[in-house]
Amino acid sequence: MFQRDSLEQARTIVRATFAPTPQQMWPLLNQRLGANVWVKHENHTPVGAFKLRGGLVYFEGLRRREPDCKGVVTATRGNHGQSIGFAAARAGLSATIVVPRGNSVEKNAAMRALGVELIEHGDDFQASREHAQRLAGEQGWHMVPSFHPDLVRGVATYWIEFFEAVQPEVVFVPIGQGSGICACVAARAFTGARTRIVGVVSAHATAYLDSFRAGRVIESPVTTKLADGMACRLPDGEALEVILREVDDVVAVSDDEVAQAMRALFADTHNVAEGAGAASLAAASQQQSRWLGRKIGVVLTGANVDSAVFERVLGGQSN
Incomplete structure (x- = not known):
């Protein structure tokens, strides 16, 4: 890096x-x-x-690493999720975002406006991240980490x-x-x-x-x-x-x-x-x-x- x-x-x-x-x-x-x-x-x-800057660069690399990728999932409190939603849409990929229960109402709305499927799960970010990882395994989605x-x-x-x-x-x-x-x-x-x-x-x-x-x-x-x-x-x-x-x-x-x-x-x-x-x-x-x-x-x-x-x-x- x-x-x-x-x-x-x-x-x-x-x-x-x-x-x-x-x-x-x-x-x-x-x-x-x-x-x-x-x-x-x-x-x-x-x-x-x-966060948008990171999402744009990540998806540029993802297209090369996984050209057959059809969808991504990640966890967020909001800004990372907006970044992933924005970049995923530009790359033509579906995005599922997991947020903790009680997350920011307006950040949730902003993510939905970018076309993501939003799931509320867990009481904090770590619980949301663990759920996103489970979904990635079950659905065959690419898990976008919070640090890469x-x-x-x-x-x-x-x-x-x-x-x-x-x-x-x-x-x-x-x-x-x-x-x-x-x-x-x-x-x-x-x-x-x-x-x-x-x-x-x-x-x-x-x-x-x-x-x-x-x-x-x-x-x-x-x-x-x-x-x-x-x-x-x-x-x-x-x-x-x-x-x-x-x-x-x-x-x-x-x-x-x-x-x-x-x-x-x-x-x-x-x-x-x-x-x-x-x-x-x-x-x-x-x-x-x-x-x-x-x-x-x-x-x-x-x-x-x-x-x-x-x-x-x-x-x-x-x-």
């Missing part, structure tokens, strides 16, 4: 579908954090989140865009299943950036933080009510290897901190962020005193928050 030619190929695939997303420095955010804050706007992709080198290469294209335009001293990277932060590592090597990478987990879903500290995969419970894109119970072993080798630190942000960051992004930039989409800014705010007066990078990874949830957040609640 770190080879230059494969990353260049990924960039060609992604750019055939949509243009690079903007990176913007907002004066009010600068004032708020006392730093030069560059925001990478992955909320501006055709599905409102960064092709997904990482696709996601790396946004980090390459960011590092080629801006090379901040540090970037704060939300961690779900690990494709985003591993992509950041790949792009840093590709561009030669000397940026520090700080991973961000939910304080209510600390599997990757616990695993980072222990140096091995550790399963941890998930209780976050707001950062569903970071609701990981069981880390991916391959992703953890990259994180242990290349990432400078991992920190945790609470739902209250995420909610405050969502409010700040809306007030200072008038961009909507879902919970995981605001986690990067939440971490930067948590470490504000360390980075005063310096150039930092945050990523608004997605904007797909239910209207009712966002209304409560803007009203001062965190769930």
Whole structure:
């Protein structure tokens, strides 16, 4: 996933579908954090989140690996599912998406609008993933994982865009299943950036933080009510290897901190962020005193928050 030619190929695939997303420095955010804050706007992709890049590259490879594939299945809390639905439709493949019960209403609707068959199963992402794996075996479908080198290469294209335009001293990277932060590592090597990478987990879903500290995969419970894109119970072993080798630190942000960051992004930039989409800014705010007066990078990874949830957040609640 770190080879230059494969990353260049990924960039060609992604750019055939949509243009690079903007990176913007907002004066009010600068004032708020006392730093030069560059925001990478992955909320501006055709599905409102960064995951689409990975799906496009994955299906390009799938066509070569499995030319007779007729259908795919995967599990998601939403943005990965939209990515797979979008890319599968372009490839002429049927897609079945498994989500946990009580998943985001509007993310579910967005996936259905892309033509997927949506199945609600289990109380968390891990249970949904295990059900998707069973369906793949029973139906003969291809199981799209949540972490794969092709997904990482696709996601790396946004980090390459960011590092080629801006090379901040540090970037704060939300961690779900690990494709985003591993992509950041790949792009840093590709561009030669000397940026520090700080991973961000939910304080209510600390599997990757616990695993980072222990140096091995550790399963941890998930209780976050707001950062569903970071609701990981069981880390991916391959992703953890990259994180242990290349990432400078991992920190945790609470739902209250995420909610405050969502409010700040809306007030200072008038961009909507879902919970995981605001986690990067939440971490930067948590470490504000360390980075005063310096150039930092945050990523608004997605904007797909239910209207009712966002209304409560803007009203001062965190769930």
